[in-house]
Amino acid sequence: MRIYNLFPLLAGTFDQWQAHLVRAAEMGFDWIFVNPIQQLGRSGSLYSIKDYFAINPALCARSAQSPDEQVRAVTVQAEKLGLRVMVDLVINHCAYDSDLLKQHPEWFAKENGRIANPYCIHDGEKVVWRDLARFDHRRGGDAEGYYRYCRDVVMHLLGLGFSGFRCDAAYQIPAGFWKRLIEDVKKNRPDAVFVAETLGCSADQTRQTAEAGFDAIFNSSKWWDFGSPWLLEQYQLTRATAPSISFPESHDTARLYAESYGNVDALKQRYLFAALFSSGVMMPMGYEFGFSKALNVVDTRPSDWEQTDIDLTGFVREINHIKRHYRVFQEESITQLWGCSNPAVMIMWKAAPSNGSQALLILNKDIWNRQHCYVDDLYHYVQVAPPLRDVSPQWPMEHLPTPFDYELLPGMGRVLVAGPEVS
Structure with missing residues (x-):
């Protein structure tokens, strides 16, 4: 997969996406990855979903078309350009102000008598996301009801024209849950693609997650120094289990152009390596123009589109051409x-x-x-x-x-x- 990450808050309303789709196709990408487009909770974060079956009104144009029809129009446009569209599947948590907390409190993890927030350990400190409520995939009541809800979410998104899912923090959800969900969905839609986001977990955790039936996983090559043994060790542990996807930067990282103090050669080097190291590659929008401002899941707006004198679209097209034409760059090669x-x-x-x-x-x-x-x-x-x-x-x-x-x-x-x- 050659994936272009169209970041919704930067791209604007759905009627403005066509130009970005055309540019991605011209650069030789064959997939578009879109971060969450559903209705958001009070915090306004893309990853704080309040209603899984409603569309974020900030992305909807003033139109006679309904929000769902506007989404379908985008996926149809992409298909005409030879692009399949992947969307984030965020089912490890939801917005803390979602109605689900009142309707189905048994679906959520509890901590000290209240619904728990998800957290991570960053630089030895516990970081808690208080705008989010953590689903309990292991000990929650009505596990079957929650599973059916998640399956309905996936089928709804497939109905909007999406054919792939980047499964957010996939390793935080039991492999058995994923295995059942992926198998059930593929009975009806064998062409559906599931990609596991496994960054931050061990190689063993990554392999265990991948073995649940995922079509691909993301790797950590972005942070490699081109010499240390850890990347190839991780690569060998998972190579036979699932294809992997590299990226030179993502919506979760700083912009490489800013990190490298405005060095265009760094952008070329890292995209070339990411594309040719593993079977898949993903590039966020703006990378091709040397954008400096990091993507923000709350604050980014179309007005953050930067005017630069950098244009790497031709270089990216050449790299994608190489990847498309040689099998050695399309699989997890030795x-x-x-x-x-x-x-x-x-x-x-x-x-x-x-x-x-x-x-x-x-x-x-x-x-x-x-x-x-x-x-x-x-x-x-x-x-x-x-x-x-x-x-x-x-x-x-x-x-x-x-x-x-x-x-x-x-x-x-x-x-x-x-x-x-x-x-």
């Missing part, structure tokens, strides 16, 4: 790091189990300086006969010399492949 005489250069080898195609990704880790890469013979790094082709997005070489002696620009990646293209 992946290893090879040594390089220059520690500022990463050489990553990938091999696709499905068809034996292989790739080398040569990456300048340094986003500020040129780095020299020297390899006696590139074929020592792969187990295939010539030719090894350069399909890099910038200045691909018609012939790869032996020895390979190349000056990498800041953050630059060279992409070398061996094997057939995907028809």
Whole structure:
């Protein structure tokens, strides 16, 4: 999956989404991910859902169409552009002022006699979200009634034209619940896709969640330093269980352009790596233009759209073209790091189990300086006969010399492949 995250609060009302859908399609994305669009609770957070069957009025245009009809119009537009649409599925908690707390108090976790708030541990401190009420998936009463409610939510969203679900904090919900839900939904809609958000949990927790039947999970490659062993260790633990999705930034992180002090080469480096490391990739809107202002689930507005002189749409299109055409970048390929005489250069080898195609990704880790890469013979790094082709997005070489002696620009990646293209 090549996913473009259309952030609703930045995109504006549904009648304004067409231009964003067109741009995503032109960049070679095949999925749109939309954060929650349902009616919100008092806090105004996208992830504080008050009514799962009503649409956020802030996203609805003044129109003769009903809110549901406006959503269906968007998903139809996307489909005509070759885009499937995925929406957030938030069933680990709801807004604390939702009517569900009065109608079904037995569905919620209790703490000191009151309905509990969800929380996390951040830097050793407990962070509590007091605008949210935590569902009890383990010991709650009327578990069957709650399960049917969640299934009805999914079927309602499918009816609006969504065909995929990013399952928020999926690891916080028992695997048995997910397994039953996914199996039930796919009996009616075998094309429905479920992706687990598992960031912040262990590799074992991730694997256990993925084994519930998810079509994909998200990985943590955004935080990798291109050398430490932890990412490949995690990748190997889950590679055979479910495909994974990388991202260079997300709606939960700072903007990479701001993090890198306005370095465009950092944006190119991280998108290239995210797209080619794992089978899936996701990019939030605004990344292609070097936006600096972080997305905020409460405060972001269409007026936060930034005017920049950066346009990476062509670069992103080239990377997505590479991903679309080579099987080795479409699956959880066998992946290893090879040594390089220059520690500022990463050489990553990938091999696709499905068809034996292989790739080398040569990456300048340094986003500020040129780095020299020297390899006696590139074929020592792969187990295939010539030719090894350069399909890099910038200045691909018609012939790869032996020895390979190349000056990498800041953050630059060279992409070398061996094997057939995907028809």
